[in-house]
Amino acid sequence: MAQKTTAAPERDASEDTGPGRAAGRPGVTLPLIGRVVMPSPDRVAFYVALGLLSAFEIIEWPLALIIGFGHFLAEQHFSRALQGVGQATEAV
Numbered sequence: 426m427a428q429k430t431t432a433a434p435e436r437d438a439s440e441d442t443g444p445g446r447a448a449g450r451p452g453v454t455l456p457l458i459g460r461v462v463m464p465s466p467d468r469v470a471f472y473v474a475l476g477l478l479s480a481f482e483i484i485e486w487p488l489a490l491i492i493g494f495g496h497f498l499a500e501q502h503f504s505r506a507l508q509g510v511g512q513a514t515e516a517v
Contacts, residue, residue: 450462450463450465451463464497464500468496468500471496472493472496475489475492475493476489491514491517492515494511494514495511495512495514495515495517496511496515497511498510498511498514499511499512499514499515
Protein backbone atom coordinates (compact mmCIF):
# COMPACT_ATOMS: atom_id res chain seq x y z
CA MET A 426 0.00 0.00 0.00
CA ALA A 427 1.42 3.38 -0.98
CA GLN A 428 1.91 5.92 1.78
CA LYS A 429 0.83 9.48 1.27
CA THR A 430 3.60 11.96 1.91
CA THR A 431 3.17 15.64 2.42
CA ALA A 432 5.77 18.17 1.52
CA ALA A 433 6.98 20.55 4.19
CA PRO A 434 5.60 24.04 3.72
CA GLU A 435 7.99 26.35 1.97
CA ARG A 436 9.47 28.99 4.21
CA ASP A 437 9.31 32.59 3.22
CA ALA A 438 12.73 34.26 3.11
CA SER A 439 11.34 37.18 5.12
CA GLU A 440 10.99 34.85 8.13
CA ASP A 441 14.78 34.74 8.49
CA THR A 442 15.32 38.49 8.42
CA GLY A 443 13.64 39.41 11.68
CA PRO A 444 15.44 40.80 14.72
CA GLY A 445 18.47 38.73 15.62
CA ARG A 446 18.57 36.86 12.32
CA ALA A 447 20.59 37.47 9.21
CA ALA A 448 19.50 35.48 6.19
CA GLY A 449 22.19 33.10 5.05
CA ARG A 450 24.68 34.00 7.77
CA PRO A 451 25.79 31.34 10.23
CA GLY A 452 25.24 31.96 13.88
CA VAL A 453 24.89 30.40 17.29
CA THR A 454 22.31 30.83 20.05
CA LEU A 455 23.85 31.67 23.43
CA PRO A 456 22.00 31.36 26.74
CA LEU A 457 20.85 34.69 28.23
CA ILE A 458 22.07 36.55 25.13
CA GLY A 459 20.18 35.07 22.20
CA ARG A 460 21.26 34.45 18.63
CA VAL A 461 24.68 35.77 17.65
CA VAL A 462 25.51 35.77 13.93
CA MET A 463 28.92 35.72 12.30
CA PRO A 464 30.06 39.18 11.28
CA SER A 465 30.17 40.14 7.63
CA PRO A 466 33.55 40.09 5.82
CA ASP A 467 33.99 43.85 6.18
CA ARG A 468 33.44 43.55 9.94
CA VAL A 469 35.98 40.71 10.12
CA ALA A 470 38.46 43.01 8.33
CA PHE A 471 37.71 45.69 10.94
CA TYR A 472 38.41 43.25 13.80
CA VAL A 473 41.64 42.10 12.14
CA ALA A 474 42.78 45.70 11.68
CA LEU A 475 41.92 46.44 15.30
CA GLY A 476 43.94 43.40 16.38
CA LEU A 477 46.91 44.50 14.27
CA LEU A 478 46.78 48.01 15.74
CA SER A 479 46.93 46.51 19.19
CA ALA A 480 49.62 43.94 18.24
CA PHE A 481 51.90 46.70 16.97
CA GLU A 482 51.12 48.72 20.11
CA ILE A 483 49.61 51.61 18.18
CA ILE A 484 46.67 51.41 20.59
CA GLU A 485 46.56 49.65 23.94
CA TRP A 486 44.97 46.18 23.97
CA PRO A 487 42.27 47.04 26.56
CA LEU A 488 41.12 49.88 24.32
CA ALA A 489 41.05 47.53 21.31
CA LEU A 490 38.91 45.06 23.31
CA ILE A 491 36.47 47.77 24.34
CA ILE A 492 36.15 49.12 20.80
CA GLY A 493 35.76 45.65 19.31
CA PHE A 494 33.19 44.56 21.89
CA GLY A 495 31.23 47.79 21.43
CA HIS A 496 31.08 47.29 17.67
CA PHE A 497 30.11 43.64 18.14
CA LEU A 498 27.23 44.57 20.44
CA ALA A 499 26.07 47.36 18.14
CA GLU A 500 25.98 44.92 15.21
CA GLN A 501 23.74 42.41 17.01
CA HIS A 502 20.04 43.06 16.54
CA PHE A 503 18.60 40.61 19.06
CA SER A 504 18.28 42.96 22.01
CA ARG A 505 17.58 46.68 22.08
CA ALA A 506 19.16 46.91 25.55
CA LEU A 507 22.44 45.32 24.45
CA GLN A 508 22.40 47.41 21.30
CA GLY A 509 22.14 50.53 23.45
CA VAL A 510 25.07 49.35 25.60
CA GLY A 511 27.14 48.78 22.46
CA GLN A 512 26.34 52.22 21.09
CA ALA A 513 27.15 53.82 24.44
CA THR A 514 30.47 51.94 24.52
CA GLU A 515 31.29 53.21 21.02
CA ALA A 516 30.58 56.78 22.10
CA VAL A 517 33.16 56.58 24.91
